[in-house]
Amino acid sequence: MKVLSAKPVDGLPLGLIDSGATACMRARTADDLVVGSRSVSLASGRVNMLVNAGGTLLVDPEVSGGSVEDIEPIVSLSQLIARGCRMSWVGSACQLWHPTLQKVSVHVLGGCPRVHRRVAEALIEDLE
16 A cells, blocks of 8 residues: 655645544554554555554555655544534635644645644544
């Protein structure tokens, strides 16, 4: 599975907020405890992905042929909403409000809402 990242904004890598994702996805780290695998439908077809105890899908950089930096984290919007977050669109601008982080800066690229990678990773950690 080849994983691509969006171009950085303000020199910082990004993570995607995905309304169609049923689970979050991020790069696997040495500290992750893998509890199983799950079959996932992607645009390229079905693949089996590793899952941690929090239900996050893990991409092994060695298997994907890239590095941790090459893997754009994906944050499940439905999980954010269940956690108490709100997302709103005004024209082509998007806003995300989080109960703890408050207003989260969102960049819309190609119609897709993205946040800085560190923010995406923090949102995923909060959901796990």
